[in-house]
Amino acid sequence: SQKIEQNSEALNIQEGKTATLTCNYTNYSPAYLQWYRQDPGRGPVFLLLIRENEKEKRKERLKVTFDTTLKQSLFHITASQPADSATYLCANNAGNMLTFGGGTRLMVKP
Amino acid sequence: NAGVTQTPKFQVLKTGQSMTLQCAQDMNHEYMSWYRQDPGMGLRLIHYSVGAGITDQGEVPNGYNVSRSTTEDFPLRLLSAAPSQTSVYFCASRTSGNTDTQYFGPGTRLTVL
Numbered sequence: 001s002q003k004i005e006q007n008s009e010a011l012n013i014q015e016g017k018t019a020t021l022t023c024n025y026t027n028y029s030p031a032y033l034q035w036y037r038q039d040p041g042r043g044p045v046f047l048l049l050i051r052e053n054e055k056e057k058r059k060e061r062l063k064v065t066f067d068t069t070l071k072q073s074l075f076h077i078t079a080s081q082p083a084d085s086a087t088y089l090c091a092n093n094a095g096n097m098l099t100f101g102g103g104t105r106l107m108v109k110p
Numbered sequence: 111n112a113g114v115t116q117t118p119k120f121q122v123l124k125t126g127q128s129m130t131l132q133c134a135q136d137m138n139h140e141y142m143s144w145y146r147q148d149p150g151m152g153l154r155l156i157h158y159s160v161g162a163g164i165t166d167q168g169e170v171p172n173g174y175n176v177s178r179s180t181t182e183d184f185p186l187r188l189l190s191a192a193p194s195q196t197s198v199y200f201c202a203s204r205t206s207g208n209t210d211t212q213y214f215g216p217g218t219r220l221t222v223l
């Protein structure tokens with residue numbers, strides 16, 4: 001079955017550094033991947049979508065890459081700030097169904 | 111626009127009780143869906159709808175019913191609540207394209223005793 005996985009351990013980094021989060025998929029080849037941010041007690045908020053032929057996509061301090069050989073997407077936040085602390089989810093559409101990874105909690109310390 | 115709204119925000123039920131979680135959106139989105147989120151399990155799709163009158167099962171549909179009589183509303187019914195249904199429930203909506211942005215509601219935290 002299709003599986004999408006994220007590192008369940010929290011990622012702690014210092015303010016100003018680049019945070020890199022990983023999303024791995026197995027048993028299928030998604031045409032695109034989505035990244036969401038979720039704050040405690042709130043619903044996920046869409047950040048970026050990357051298609052398999054795009055390799056890299058940017059939005060302000062965010063960058064997402066898509067490596068179909070490694071079956072992996074990397075999510076980068078440059079010049080990280082304490083306000084970036086949240087859980088980040090990757091997800092993929094299989095037809096009408098959106099499948100999420102378990103999320104990675106990012107903590108940016110001042 | 112209010113976006114996606116959910117009620118109630120919190121609910122405590124006893125085993126065997128039934129209830130309906132409400133979800134509404136004012137963005138005229140065709141697609142609506144329900145997820146549950148459990149620690150360590152991520153978000154899992156319960157049911158979804160691609161338009162009024164059309165519903166389908168997701169990954170974990172057992173114990174839940176849905177209907178879609180209008181574009182705006184997509185209620186989720188728990189027929190006989192079980193402790194295993196203790197979770198946070200999120201409703202989401204988007205336009206018809208699979209790559210379109212999905213908007214989530216604020217969630218309902220349900221505890222079944």
